[in-house]
Structure formats: C-alpha cells, structure tokens
Amino acid sequence: MATEALLSRWPTGAQKVELVHGVIVSVGDFDKRGRVTAQRAYPGGRPVLNADGGLEIHPPGPDWPAPLVDDAPSS
Numbered sequence: 086m087a088t089e090a091l092l093s094r095w096p097t098g099a100q101k102v103e104l105v106h107g108v109i110v111s112v113g114d115f116d117k118r119g120r121v122t123a124q125r126a127y128p129g130g131r132p133v134l135n136a137d138g139g140l141e142i143h144p145p146g147p148d149w150p151a152p153l154v155d156d157a158p159s160s
Contacts, residue, residue, distance in 0.1 A: 095119030095140050096126075108153055109142040110135075 098119070099111040109127075113119075119140050123132035129145040135152035143150040 095122055099140075105153060107144055108150075110153065111140045111142075112137070113140070114138040115140045 095111060095113065095115050095118075098113045098115065101112040103110045103112075115134060115138060117134070120132045120134055123140055123142055124130065127142050131143040131146065131150055133141050133143065133150060133152050135141055135154035137154050139154060141150075141152055141154070
C-alpha cells in the first residue's frame with residue numbers, strides 16, 4: 086500500500102480520534118471507502134462522513150444518523 090493511501094484511508098489516515106456523546110469521531114479526509122471499511126469493522130455501527138471529511142461511527146439504532154459535524158454555520 087502506498088504512503089498516500091495510508092494517509093487518506095480509515096483507520097490509518099485518522100489524525101485524531103475522539104468519543105463524543107457515544108460516537109467515535111475520526112478526524113481526517115475520508116471518502117466512502119473509509120465508511121465501508123468502518124462498517125465492516127464495527128458490525129451494527131452506523132458510519133457516516135461529516136462535513137469536515139471526518140468519519141463518525143454511531144452506535145446501533147433504528148434510523149441512519151445525521152452527522153455530529155455538519156456544514157451549518159454556528160451562531
């Protein structure tokens with residue numbers, strides 16, 4: 086695997102990982118390939134890409150979650 090792929094794919098591309106309100110938030114620049122990988126790594130988890138390019142892995146639940154980080158301006 087090339088260095089570029091290691092720096093831009095989840096989980097090796099995560100610059101920082103935090104737990105926010107029970108949601109794993111990986112900071113980085115990810116795409117749908119990272120989301121698919123996270124879905125396989127966390128069965129039942131609900132991974133979503135957020136507005137900052139990060140990856141959020143929400144706990145199991147009935148509906149698909151909205152990202153914690155969205156593109157709405159804060160007031």
